[in-house]
Amino acid sequence: MSLFLLGCPPSPFDWGNHDVLRDELPGPTIPKYNGQEIPYDEYMKWVAWGEEWFRNETFGxxxxxxxxxxxxxxxxxxxxxxxxxxxxxxxxxxxxxxxxxxxxxxxxxxxxxxxxxxxxxxxxxxxxxxxxxxxxxxxxxxxxxxxxxxxxxxxxxxxxxxxxxxxxxxxxxxxxxxxxxxxxxxxxxxxxxxxxxxxxxxxxxxxxxxxxxxxxxxxxxxxxxxxxxxxxxxxxxxxxxxxxWVFISASNPIAALFASGRPGQKTPAEAKAWMEEILRNYESRPQEVTSEIVRGVQMMPRGYFDDTPDAIHNPLQYPALFTRRNWPFNYDGVMLNASDRNNNVWTISFDPSQLVGLCKDRGGKTSKLLFWMKPGIFSVLSSTQYADLITHYSPAVAHDSTQKQKLRDDILGISDGMPGVLDNDAVVLIDDIPAVVPKEVLEHPDNKTHRRVRKAGEFGADGGQRSQMTGMLGTRVITPRHVREQYPVEQLAATYGLNADEFVSEAVSLMLDWVQPPTNHTALLANARSAGLVEKGYEVFKAQGCAQCHAGPFFTNNKIIPLHEIGTNSARALATEPLQTFIAPEYDPATGKAIARGFWGFLGKFFGSKQKYGYKVVTLRYLWGTAPYLHDGGVAVALDPQAAPAGDDLQALLQRDAAEKVYGAGQILAYREAHPESYFRPNAALSLQAILLQSEREKVIAANKEKVYPVPGSTARVAMEDMNVQGIGHEYWIQDQPGGDNITALIAFLLALDDKPGE
Structure with missing residues (x-):
């Protein structure tokens, strides 16, 4: 019977009666060797190195x-x-x-x-x-x-x-x-x-x-x-x-086209038509094309980024990276392993030339790699066209036109066996990922000489099951040569049984597991705590069923909530549906490890554990510092700049009249851009109230439909809704009025979820 049950849907970690205000927070994961934790002083060295590489490592x-x-x-x-x-x-x-x-x-x-x-x-x-x-x-x-x-x-x-x-x-x-x-x-x-x-x-x-x-x-x-x-x-x-703005400070902003797009462009078909225009015109009308791409990139709002390379505006807030027991990673939960998540950023986000793996003659040949199920920008781009497009106006080619062929061959992997332009001593290929890296590139003589072709199973105990996620576009970073020369990597690998190739990535993961959210030192919270509101709010939190999903000391059951259930903006989940449905393995929410394949995996699918695309249950720790809310940052409320200051009385703040508030992400962002010295931001308490009260959320959703967000270089305005920032979904309402006793207590509790919620 126990073997049979291995195929059943896994359960999240059971925290039992854990009291988040009184019980000790579980500590960081200290690596073990031969069943024993490594010495604490050694562990803290790795944490410090992880921070150093987090801030300084570029992989070329x-x-x-x-x-x-x-x-x-x-x-x-x-x-x-x-x-x-x-x-x-x-x-x-x-x-x-x-x-x-x-x-x-x-x-x-x-x-x-x-x-x-x-x-x-x-x-x-x-x-x-x-x-x-x-x-x-x-x-x-x-x-x-x-x-x-x-x-x-x-x-x-x-x-x-x-x-x-x-x-x-x-x-x-x-x-x-x-x-x-x-x-x-x-x-x-x-x-x-x-x-x-x-x-x-x-x-x-x-x-x-x-x-x-x-x-x-x-x-x-x-x-x-x-x-x-x-x-x-x-x-x-x-x-x-x-x-x-930082991206378009470049002399060749066309290379950032993956993060651009026409204002209001919302479907893969529209993005595909836009890319066809770019291809027709970038050589004959460079100024027009540059202006078009610059406008689209600059529309990325302050405090947001757009990492789905689909030319559809789909900005996300920069997430906090407090990863302790907070798997799976990314808003959509496609990354089970923290080092896989690190790798995805270091390869694709740091080197957009690696997107060559999505082109129609490479990964784009299979729907398993296309962003969105429907053909978009990469369905009209061959790998050679993409390489030509991003290098045509590059500084290197402007200086020496003979560099065009070299850069193109480097990006394609023809010259040296490694797609993209990261340092060859810092990247390897994962050979069991179909179509992304062509056979002739995998078999380049340099790859055999330097052992650059690896199996997914080399990267973690469940690497074989994580498979493609170990290197989504066929590449994975490893410890660069300069790190091996400056730090005792090989010695540590021999002493503690480490994978030397993973040392940088694992050290960064250890640092992110060690670091904790900052303490909320505001007088607003101190006064609410003194009035007993945090304790009362915890009781409301449990009574309202919030802890069913936001469970335990880290406020997550580590599950992915299907899109039809959570109801938030669908663009991100639909863009990465191929990753979740076809590539990301099923996993055990209790451990974050990939679960069995083969016969036991078949039983798991048969009994309903197949992963569905959606959004992960995020931790609630550090809510006090992460407004606006939801993955799209769409739930945003602030006090009007002309209103009286917020003060230090939480209930009085939440009871402020609607006329004293600014609703909507676009309204707040537009004011901030017009008055940058104001540092005008969403208010955490007011925005949390709009997460939980239906009447407040309706005002936010209506505001996000108003055309107020400026289009660069013009007088035009777009609605945040047209950029997939809606603030919809997560409809788990509290029955109360603004500033009522229950909602005030609950928000006091949520604002207290920092490094030590009970203190």
Missing amino acids: NERLLTDVTGFLNGTVEVPDSGGWRKESFFKFFVEAIDALDSVRGNLYNGNGGGYTHDLVVTFPAGSKLHGGLPLPERLHTGLDVEASATWPVGIVAVPAPAQDEKLPYLLDPNLYAAGERGVGTAPPEKYRVGMSCAICHYSLDVDWDGRTDLQSARLGVATPGTPFKPEDAWAVGNQDLHLG
Whole structure:
């Protein structure tokens, strides 16, 4: 009987009578070897290394970002004596960092200890980018700069090798050393720049009040006068980051077309037609195509990103990455293993040239790899066309036209056996993934020489069952050579039985498992706790059945809720339906491990455990810092800027009249863009009330249908609903009125779910 039951649907972890306000929070997972936990001091070294690699490791994406997209090197046209003077975006960028301490010329001499949670780049009035896009005089990027740093967190400057130093498109701070706004003499190197995870998942403004709380996020670097610790800046979603503006600072924004799309474009068929126009026109009408793509990329709202490469606006909030027992990962739950999730970001998100694996002559030959079930942009793109499209106006080709063939062959994997342009010593191929990587690429002589072709089963005890998710487009990052040379990776592998190839990824996963949400230090919560509202709210939480899904100390039953049941915006789930239905394995919610294949897997499917596409039950920890809510960030309510301040009385705040509130994500975002110094944001308590009260949610949904969100470079406006930000679904209502006793208590409890909810 026990063998038979192995095929039945698995159950989530049973937390029994766990009391989240009194019982101790389960600790992080310390790796074991031969049945014993590794020494704690050794474990904490790995956590620290994981943080270092989270903020600094690029796996070589600086070549893609510098040679192909021209990151930070777009042309700014500045009004000058009746004409236009052309400057690099990078000039204004380094000047902005140098100005953080209000003293010019000392950027490379400590910069006076200047730091910020929001780097503001200033331009002369009337300046334009890419020949037509108006630049604000003060561009709030949302990038964090630590004290005395010369680059923002998450932007990684890599000195170019000597043989490349004459390339004119490398970034050279010394070009801007002198003059009235000169930044001072820099080191002699010229740079390629890459991105790390930290660009989207660090913030020195921990409590989102528009003021910088920390001067550094490095362990051991204290900031006087703040209640927050350096690690409180880790793993959050950066609500200030405007990744759209950051992307279009590049000289070749066409390379970011996967994140673009026509405003209001909502179906794969519309996206396909749009891509056909791009292909027809990008060589003959480059300015028109560039403007079209720039407009679409810039529409990515502040604090959101768009990682489904389908040219359909489907922005998601940057998620917090507190992963302790919070599997499966991603909003849609397709990633069971934290290292698989890391890999997906490091390959596809960090190197869009890897999307060549989705093209119609590669992965696109099978519906198992197309984003959306219906043909979209990659159904009209061959791998060669895609490589040509993103490199045609690249800085490398503009400098030397012979580089076109080399870059194309590198992206296709023809030249060296490795698709994309990440470092070859940091990537391997997964050979049991059909169609994505052609046979001739897999069999390239270099791949055999350097053992670059691997089996999924090499990556974790259940790697064979996770199969394609170990390398969704056929590639997986491994520990790069420079890490192996600088750290005792091989020694640690021998001592503790580690997989040396996974050391960077596993260390990052350990760090994200170790770090905890920041403490909610607000007077609003302190007063509510003193009034007994947190305790009462916990009783309401249980009585209303919330704990059936948001269970245990981490407030999740680790399940995926089918789309028809949860009812939230469908775009994300439908875009990744092929991944969930065909590729992502079934898993045990109690452990996050893939469950049996073969006969036992067949029984599991027969008895109903087949995974259905939808959205995972997310943890509720750190709700106080993650407004707006739902995966689309569509449930957003704020106090009107003209209204009286929120105050420190939770019930009084929740009872405020509707006329004193701003409903809707678009309304709040539009005000923020028009008044960037305001740091206008959704209010956590008011937005939670709109999650739980039907009357408040109806106002939010109606507001999201209003055409208020600005289309860049025009007077047009679109509704957030047309960008798949609706705020619908999760209709588990509390029967109360705004600011009623039960809803107030419940929200007090939800705001208390930080690192130690009971304290």
